[in-house]
Amino acid sequence: MKAILENTLLGQLVAERPGRARVLERLGIDYYFGGQRTLKEACAAHSLDSEAVARALRASDTRQPDEEAKDWRQVSLSELIDHIITKHHAYLREMLPILSYLMDRVVHAHVGRHPELRLLLLEFEALRAELESHMGKEERVLFPLCERLEIDLRPDSPPRPALHLPIGVLEQEHREAGRALARMRELTRHFTPPGDACSAYRVLLKELADLEADLRQHIHKENNILYPRAIAAQAARTPRK
Numbered sequence: 001m002k003a004i005l006e007n008t009l010l011g012q013l014v015a016e017r018p019g020r021a022r023v024l025e026r027l028g029i030d031y032y033f034g035g036q037r038t039l040k041e042a043c044a045a046h047s048l049d050s051e052a053v054a055r056a057l058r059a060s061d062t063r064q065p066d067e068e069a070k071d072w073r074q075v076s077l078s079e080l081i082d083h084i085i086t087k088h089h090a091y092l093r094e095m096l097p098i099l100s101y102l103m104d105r106v107v108h109a110h111v112g113r114h115p116e117l118r119l120l121l122l123e124f125e126a127l128r129a130e131l132e133s134h135m136g137k138e139e140r141v142l143f144p145l146c147e148r149l150e151i152d153l154r155p156d157s158p159p160r161p162a163l164h165l166p167i168g169v170l171e172q173e174h175r176e177a178g179r180a181l182a183r184m185r186e187l188t189r190h191f192t193p194p195g196d197a198c199s200a201y202r203v204l205l206k207e208l209a210d211l212e213a214d215l216r217q218h219i220h221k222e223n224n225i226l227y228p229r230a231i232a233a234q235a236a237r238t239p240r241k
């Protein structure tokens, strides 16, 4: 069991038991962008004892599963897509404009003593534009193609575009969002408010930390579950020549 866990890809480890995400997050191990590494490789990169981490993961498996513990590998692609849109995309569409408003107020009030806030604003606005365009591409292009894989059973249905091309672009955009969040984390000293922060400043940093946490879950479900499942479903339907 120990060796199995250590040689399993991180994305797969969390797809099997979503509760494992918390253990990996506490250790600073990225399972969402870096889901294609084994636990052993990730532990080596962080100078962590992979046997101890595997033990911590097994201990978390025995705890009561929570609401988020649903196994998204077992539901239909359309149920998973529906969940991503109603939970993660809806959250972003609600929060991104609120964060823009809050950021403007905080920058205006505090930029004199905290000049790094100007960079934070630029970084956030670029991330917001990127995420809004990215969700549009998923909802208009990729998700409908994925849903058709399950419902269009006609043998003579028109040829479908290869999914790995749009998925490659979307995965690249996920990596860019990850880099923007890492820069924002650095500019805010891990989202820690300075001593002179007003309540709006504190709320802003708390909400940015929540945004990062939600994006981890969101990107994990797409990179490690939805996209590979869609590519496998398309491959299974493509007649061999």
Ligand SMILES: [Fe+2]
Residues within 6 Å of the ligand: 084, 088, 089, 135, 138, 218, 222
């Ligand atoms: Fe998405």
Ligand SMILES: [Fe+2]
Residues within 6 Å of the ligand: 134, 138, 170, 174, 219, 222
């Ligand atoms: Fe995405």
